[in-house]
Every structure is written in structure tokens, then in C-alpha cells.
Amino acid sequence: LQLAESGGGLVQPGGSLRLSCTASGFSSDYYAIGWFRQAPGKERKEMGCSSSSGVNVQYDDAVKGRFTISRDNAENTVYLQIDSLRPEDTAVYYCAAAPAIRNSDWCPDYEPNYEFWGQGTQVIVSS
Numbered sequence: 001l002q003l004a005e006s007g008g009g010l011v012q013p014g015g016s017l018r019l020s021c022t023a024s025g026f027s028s029d030y031y032a033i034g035w036f037r038q039a040p041g042k043e044r045k046e047m048g049c050s051s052s053s054g055v056n057v058q059y060d061d062a063v064k065g066r067f068t069i070s071r072d073n074a075e076n077t078v079y080l081q082i083d084s085l086r087p088e089d090t091a092v093y094y095c096a097a098a099p100a101i102r103n104s105d106w107c108p109d110y111e112p113n114y115e116f117w118g119q120g121t122q123v124i125v126s127s
Contacts, residue, residue: 001023001024001025001026001097001116002023002024002025002116002118003021003022003023003024003095003096003097003116003117003118004021004022004024004118004119005019005020005021005093005094005095005118005119005120005121006019006020006022006121007019007020007121008093008121008122008123009122009123009124010124010125010126011085011123011124011125012085012125012126012127013085013086013087013125013126013127014084014085015085015125016081016082016083016084016085017081017082017085017123018079018080018081018082019035019079019080019081019082019093019095019121019123020077020078020079021033021035021077021078021079021080021095021118022075022076022077023076023077023078023097024076026097027073027076027102028052028071028073028076028077028078028097029052029053029073029102029103030052030099030100030101030102031052031097031098031099031100031116032049032050032051032052032097032098032100032104032106032107032108032113033049033050033069033071033078033095033096033097033098034046034047034048034049034050034095034096034097034098034107034108034114035047035048035049035067035069035078035080035093035094035095036093036094036095036096036111037089037091037092037093037094037123038091038092038094038120039088039090039091040090040091042091044094044111045060046060046111047059047060047063047067047080047093048060048063048067048069048080049069049107049108050069050070050071050078050107051100051104051105051106051107052073052100052101052102052103052104052106053103053104053105054070054071054073055105056105056106056107057069057070058107066082066083066084067080067081067082067083068080068081068083069081078095080093080095082123085123085125086125087125087126088125089123089125090123090124090125090126091122091123092120092121092122092123093120093121093122093123094117094118094119094120095117095118096111096114096115096116096117096118097114097115097116097117098113098114098115099115
């Protein structure tokens with residue numbers, strides 16, 4: 001069971017990126033998927049979650065309006081669209097999967113609920 005993030009890179013402030021999280025070895029519609037980031041010298045923090053159905057999408061207050069999570073269960077992929085990028089968005093971005101009832105609207109309350117993690121993709125926002 002693996003998760004792989006992609007789409008990171010160097011982007012100028014104000015730009016946009018779309019990160020992808022692709023699952024292999026399991027069907028993503030049995031998992032809630034969370035997006036996290038860890039900035040240099042800081043703790044990892046959850047940015048948002050998509051329930052296994054994709055209907056319930058939650059965001060950290062700090063990124064509401066700029067971050068958008070979507071998913072294509074047919075492709076086993078969850079996306080994180082980041083708009084109006086800021087230097088403080090510089091971080092390694094991770095996706096993680098929490099086992100759930102298929103096509104449910106549940107998102108985890110606690111990070112330990114996430115059992116599978118990707119390796120991360122680096123995002124650098126700089127001019």
C-alpha cells in the first residue's frame with residue numbers, strides 16, 4: 001500500500017500549484033485522504049482532508065480560500081490545488097490515508113488515524 005505525491009517545485013509568490021497524491025495497492029474510495037505540510041523547523045500540520053466519498057472536504061482555517069482538495073477515485077488520486085502562493089507556504093507537502101467506510105463523509109479528528117503516508121513533495125515559494 002503506497003501513496004506518492006507529485007507536483008511540487010519552485011514557484012513565484014502569487015502563483016499556483018496542483019499537487020497530486022496517487023494511491024497504489026488499494027482503492028482510495030475506502031480511505032479519507034489528508035494533506036499535511038511541514039515547514040523548515042516546524043511541526044507537521046494538517047492542511048485539510050477529503051472524506052472517502054469526496055463530499056466532505058475540510059480545511060485548516062489558515063488556508064481556507066486558497067487551498068482546494070479534490071479527488072478522482074476512479075484514478076485513485078487526490079489533488080491539492082494551492083493558489084496565491086506565499087513564501088510561508090514553503091514546506092514539504094505530504095498526503096496520508098485513513099481507513100474509512102467506502103464513500104463515507106468521515107474525516108479523521110486525529111493524525112494517528114492516518115495509517116499510510118507518502119514521501120512528500122517539496123514546494124518552494126520564492127522570487
